Amino acid sequence: xxxxxxxxxxxxxxxxxxxxxxxxxxxxxxxxxxxxxxxxxxxxxxxxxxxxxxxxxxxxxxxxxxxxxxxxxxxxxxxxxxxxxxxxxxxxxxxxxxxxxxxxxxxxxxxxxxxxxxxxxxxxxxxxxxxxxxxxxxxxxxxxxxxxxxxxxxxxxxxxxxxxxxxxxxxxxxxxxxxxxxxxxxxxxxxxxxxxxxxxxxxxxxxx
Amino acid sequence: xxxxxxxxxxxxxxxxxxxxxxxxxxxxxxxxxxxxxxxxxxxxxxxxxxxxxxxxxxxxxxxxxxxxxxxxxxxxxxxxxxxxxxxxxxxxxxxxxxxxxxxxxxxxxxxxxxxxxxxxxxxxxxxxxxxxxxxxxxxxxxxxxxxxxxxxxxxxxxxxxxxxxxxxxxxxxxxxxxxxxxxxxxxxxxxxxxxxxxxxxxxxxxxxxxxxxxxxxxxxxxxxxxxxxxxxxxxxxxxxxxxxxxxxxxxxxxxxxxxxxxxxxxxxxxxxxxxxxxxxxxxxxxxxxxxxxxxxxxxxxxxxxxxxxxxxxxxxxxxxxxxxxxxxxx
Numbered sequence: 001x002x003x004x005x006x007x008x009x010x011x012x013x014x015x016x017x018x019x020x021x022x023x024x025x026x027x028x029x030x031x032x033x034x035x036x037x038x039x040x041x042x043x044x045x046x047x048x049x050x051x052x053x054x055x056x057x058x059x060x061x062x063x064x065x066x067x068x069x070x071x072x073x074x075x076x077x078x079x080x081x082x083x084x085x086x087x088x089x090x091x092x093x094x095x096x097x098x099x100x101x102x103x104x105x106x107x108x109x110x111x112x113x114x115x116x117x118x119x120x121x122x123x124x125x126x127x128x129x130x131x132x133x134x135x136x137x138x139x140x141x142x143x144x145x146x147x148x149x150x151x152x153x154x155x156x157x158x159x160x161x162x163x164x165x166x167x168x169x170x171x172x173x174x175x176x177x178x179x180x181x182x183x184x185x186x187x188x189x190x191x192x193x194x195x196x197x198x199x200x201x202x203x204x205x206x207x208x
Numbered sequence: 209x210x211x212x213x214x215x216x217x218x219x220x221x222x223x224x225x226x227x228x229x230x231x232x233x234x235x236x237x238x239x240x241x242x243x244x245x246x247x248x249x250x251x252x253x254x255x256x257x258x259x260x261x262x263x264x265x266x267x268x269x270x271x272x273x274x275x276x277x278x279x280x281x282x283x284x285x286x287x288x289x290x291x292x293x294x295x296x297x298x299x300x301x302x303x304x305x306x307x308x309x310x311x312x313x314x315x316x317x318x319x320x321x322x323x324x325x326x327x328x329x330x331x332x333x334x335x336x337x338x339x340x341x342x343x344x345x346x347x348x349x350x351x352x353x354x355x356x357x358x359x360x361x362x363x364x365x366x367x368x369x370x371x372x373x374x375x376x377x378x379x380x381x382x383x384x385x386x387x388x389x390x391x392x393x394x395x396x397x398x399x400x401x402x403x404x405x406x407x408x409x410x411x412x413x414x415x416x417x418x419x420x421x422x423x424x425x426x427x428x429x430x431x432x433x434x435x436x437x438x439x440x441x442x443x444x445x446x447x448x449x450x451x452x453x454x455x456x457x458x459x460x461x462x463x464x465x466x467x468x469x470x471x472x473x474x475x476x477x478x479x480x481x482x483x484x485x486x487x488x489x490x491x492x493x494x495x496x497x498x499x500x501x502x503x504x505x506x507x508x509x510x511x512x513x514x515x516x517x518x519x520x521x522x523x524x525x526x527x528x529x530x531x532x533x534x535x536x537x538x
Contacts, residue, residue: 029409033424035262035288038404042285071324072241075262076288080320083292118320174316178344178354182427 001099001107003062007051009201014044016200017193028189031176035076036189043074043082059099063090077174078190081115081128088114105143112136119173126171126183128190131162135198152202159202163187163195209406219403220263220285227270231532234274241291243298244270245280255370255379256280256302259311259363260295261318262287264402265423268360268502271533277367278311278531282325286402286505287424289317295325299333307332307376311363311383313355314339334376336383338362340392340513342451343420343428356423357465357502357513358390361525364534368524386521391448394428394511395440396421396467400504419443423467423504423511437474441481444512454491454516461495461525462486463513468503470510475499478510486514495525501533 017024017040024037046069054062067090071083088111092103099107112132116122121129138158142151166188174190176183213219221239228237228244235244243260250256259269260282269281280298284290299308308329312322314337326333340358366374366383374382396418399408409425412418417440420428454460464479466472479498486493495517502511517525528537 025405029405031427033287033422033426034402034405034409035285035424038285038402039288072291072293074288075284075291075317075321077317077320079291080289080317080324083324118324119316178341178422179427180344 001059001104003054003057003059006062006066007048007055009204010044010047012204013197013200014041014048016196017041017044020192020196024189024192027187027192030186031171031179031183032174032189036078036193039074039076039078040193043070043078046070046073058096060090060092060095063095066090077119081119084114084118085111101148102143105139109136109140109143121173124169125173126166126169126176126188126191127174128188128194130166130169130188131159131191131194131198134158134162149206152206156199156202159195159198163191166191209401209403211401211403213403216403220283223263224270224283227532234530234532235270238297238301241282241294241297243280243282243294243301244273245298245301246273246275250279250302250304252304253306253373254304255306255374255376256299256304256308257311257363257367257370257379258282258295258298258302258308259359260284260290260298260322261313261315262289262424264400264505265503267500267533269363272360272363272367272531274529274531275538276371276527276529276531277363277534284321286404289315289321292321292324292328295322296328299325299329299331303331307334309333309366309370309376309379309383310335311359311366312337313359314352315354332376334380336362336380336387338387340387340390341394341422342391342447343393343422354422354426356394357392357463357511358387358515360465360501361390361461361463361497361513361515362386364529365521365524367529368527371527372524382520382524386515389452389516389521390513391452392511392513393444393447394421394423394465394467394509395419395444396425396428396504396507396509397434398469398506398508400425400468400507402505417509420447421509423502425504425507437477438481438485441478441512442485445482445485445514448512448514449489449491452514452516454514456490457492459492459494459517459522460486461497461515461517462493463497463501463515465497465502465511465513466500467507467509467511468500469506469508472499475510478512482512495522
């Protein structure tokens, strides 16, 4: 993981999220209040715009700037959760050394753990954690393997299955929880956007 | 979408700037990070009250900054929780040594961002969470009920106690009492349109209403055919009374709140219907508030809040207040 990797991933994710924005917006309007996609898009735009400011910085500093930008520029649940994610990544030790696959996995795992604590949500509550927590578990299995590309295909599959599984869940966290039975039958918009992010990044790592 | 708008990115900034100019005798508007604060610095030793939330509910919360109510308000983007740096900056700006009480509506995003703001702020602080919406069943399996219009009453009543030298602990205790004594339920006839979305949040037929709607256009209890006002008001009150169970000799405040697109003529009609129904059940209404205080952009609809009042609540309700949206006694 490097600063240029982060910037290029942010650009790819931005493209994919923009392509799927209409779908996510509709999902959120069905069970939320419709702000999720705008928050994610605003956040990605702000991160991509940071390119000139962070491209020559050490990784820890760049992650910290991304965290602060996400935290202060997005708002809503997404801002707090993704801000927490990047802040936790920035606090990892030894970021001045080479960040290999193992180290990157550990950073992502600790970032997702911090998101779980901030949002107080677990698997089965119809939120983005339904995708992120199983992905984190899989990365924990994969992190020590020298040939990790086949494993990343499994991560892609897990993310997709878990995203789809939110469709029949009752929400017990987030704004959809106020709907009770009426939230059933719709995929959680946060689970969908998280799955798209994971899908994009894993594919890019596999193809490089 | 038909709105007064130049471009979406500047929507909030331009509106806040105008708000600051229009009420420059009462408040200041700070941008980057955005917060509204009193024009005159909070007096030393007074507990500072800070609220905030997504924009689109005006006059809540910026319109309640001023003497006898809030010290600062942090507006997020339309219907999105504000960010932690806003709460931190507002707290640093207004804290006068007696601590900060954050008043937060019960939504995941608001709670997380206020929590982070409170963690980033080094001074003494505490929070209260409002959750007065009886449309949502309260159970251990959800994050609980939504915080809606009663937040206005909490801010007014606790604001008075803070002005009268209440400590941080006393302010929190009174705020929790007001929240617990209040129940709200709303009905929407039309949707609202978030500027960034450009189209209505939900589709609703010309002859339909959303019963138990949230203040962001979230679905409520059920979709129904529209009915005469008395029937709608009766159904709302039934849900509230089921929940609050006021005693016959208890005094109550009746608050009819417009969602932004319903004229005052209709809101007063709702008030009259509600008074008649409550009277027929032997429930006393001793205080009133009617108007657009906790809105959902241009949504047509209204919510009704009933607040059970003891002497402490009544005293602080009547106390002087001077804000952009609420003013009496001074």
